[in-house]
Amino acid sequence: MSKIFIIGLPRTGTTSISVAMLEAGFKVAHTAFSQATFELADVVSDAPCFSDFEQLDRLFPGSTFIYLQRELSQWIPSMQRLLTKMEPHLIPKSGHFNPVLKRSFSEIFALRQHNLLSEQHLTDCYIRHQLHVRNYFKGRNDFIEINLSEASSFTTLFS
Numbered sequence: 001m002s003k004i005f006i007i008g009l010p011r012t013g014t015t016s017i018s019v020a021m022l023e024a025g026f027k028v029a030h031t032a033f034s035q036a037t038f039e040l041a042d043v044v045s046d047a048p049c050f051s052d053f054e055q056l057d058r059l060f061p062g063s064t065f066i067y068l069q070r071e072l073s074q075w076i077p078s079m080q081r082l083l084t085k086m087e088p089h090l091i092p093k094s095g096h097f098n099p100v101l102k103r104s105f106s107e108i109f110a111l112r113q114h115n116l117l118s119e120q121h122l123t124d125c126y127i128r129h130q131l132h133v134r135n136y137f138k139g140r141n142d143f144i145e146i147n148l149s150e151a152s153s154f155t156t157l158f159s
Contacts (some may be wrong), residue, residue: 003038003060006045007053008068009108009129011078013148014046017068033100048104050129054136067133067145072123074149080117083109087116 004021006014018030021043029041031048038044038060049056053065089095090102090111105111108129115121137143146153 002062002064003041003056004043004064004066005049005053005056005060006043006066006068007049007133008045008066008070009050009075009079009126010046011075011082012068012070014068016148017066018043018045031101033098047101051104051107053133057136063142065137065143067130067137067143069130069145069147070149071147072126075126076119076122079122083117087111 004026006017008014015030018028022028026042027040028043028045029037031046032038032041032044033048038056044056057063057065086097086105089097090105092102092106095102109116109125110121134145
């Protein structure tokens with residue numbers, strides 16, 4: 001059963017692309033924390049897709065993976081605001097968020113870093129994720145990379 005997985009990091013346009021896919025008639029889950037959600041949705045975005053894309057590739061052969069990118073100058077301040085709000089809820093034992101969300105954020109953003117919100121740390125996390133994604137999907141035709149701030153991005157997506 002093939003799916004579409006949006007594997008860009010948070011604040012790269014996962015909500016915007018989820019809305020566009022919903023408007024195009026797809027069943028969309030913006031985050032998925034249960035097997036049933038993955039089975040029912042045509043498109044799944046955000047957590048845990050951005051951290052679990054290799055496992056999703058094995059579990060759902062023939063799926064398409066869409067990597068969203070965003071200019072670091074826009075992404076970093078947006079992530080700083082998001083992590084400032086989310087950080088207390090991402091603490092492993094006492095945080096209120098779903099354990100899958102906690103794990104996913106922890107794997108990508110190394111939440112225990114004292115410099116979690118620094119521009120350098122977030123840049124490193126973004127680039128490390130981007131390189132991992134590009135290396136994993138290198139040479140494959142089931143991978144699309146887009147920047148939603150570019151006017152042609154939705155044309156590329158639906159062509």
